[in-house]
Amino acid sequence: MLATSTAAPVRVGRLGELQLRSGFYVYIGSAHGPGGLRARLAHHLEPSSRPHWHIDYLRTHANPEEVWCCYDPRPWEHEWAQRLGTLPGASIPLAGFGASDCACESHLYFFKGRPSRAAFARSLRAFDRSHPPVLLLGLK
Numbered sequence: 001m002l003a004t005s006t007a008a009p010v011r012v013g014r015l016g017e018l019q020l021r022s023g024f025y026v027y028i029g030s031a032h033g034p035g036g037l038r039a040r041l042a043h044h045l046e047p048s049s050r051p052h053w054h055i056d057y058l059r060t061h062a063n064p065e066e067v068w069c070c071y072d073p074r075p076w077e078h079e080w081a082q083r084l085g086t087l088p089g090a091s092i093p094l095a096g097f098g099a100s101d102c103a104c105e106s107h108l109y110f111f112k113g114r115p116s117r118a119a120f121a122r123s124l125r126a127f128d129r130s131h132p133p134v135l136l137l138g139l140k
Contacts, residue, residue, distance in 0.1 A: 001026050001115070002062035012057040018094040024114055025062055026084060027055050027098060028107040030077045037069060054098045054108070068117055070132040079131075081107045083123045087115055 002025045010018045031040035045064055048056040070076060081104045084090060090109045098107030121134040 001064070001066045001068070002058065003065045003114075004062040006061055008061065010057055010061050012054050012094060012097065013051065015054060015096055015100070016094065018058065018097070020061055021093070021110065021112075024065070024111045025058060025093070026068075026109045026111065026115060027058070028077050028081045028084060028109075029053075029055065029098060030075050032075060037071070041067065054100075058108070065114075066117070068120065068134050070134055072132045076131070077107065078102060078104055079127065080124070081105075081109075083127055084109050084115075084120065086123060087111075087119060089113060089115070 003023070004020055004025070005022045006020050007022055008020050010020055012018050029040070029044075031037040033040070035042075044053075044055055044059065047060045051057050051060075081099070085092070085105070087109075089111045091111075092106040093108060093110040095106055099105065117134060124131045124134065
């Protein structure tokens with residue numbers, strides 16, 4: 001989850017322009033590549049001077065607040081994106097964000113107020129009882 005108090009346009013590569021609003025952005029991704037979760041978080045938690053992924057463009061304007069994750073060999077990112085969009089107050093700020101390699105409408109959601117990890121976890125369990133627990137990794 002990223003937070004921003006900035007209201008500004010952000011160019012996101014060839015995807016287009018994201019109009020930032022003050023609030024919370026939740027990005028859904030996976031970390032099944034080399035280095036796993038540790039490497040992916042190390043990349044995303046620092047602003048990138050050479051953006052590669054869509055989230056890299058947003059990171060230059062928004063600060064990480066929390067990381068919600070689960071450890072599971074099954075790739076849950078598409079189900080997470082669908083469920084996140086059903087939470088109260090969720091909206092898609094830029095269609096296609098983080099979803100250029102799948103059929104999801106977006107992997108980025110905006111919330112005016114801080115979304116609840118507990119509500120998200122309940123939503124996932126209602127969707128699929130076999131879902132592993134959603135962990136909170138604190139950032140400071």
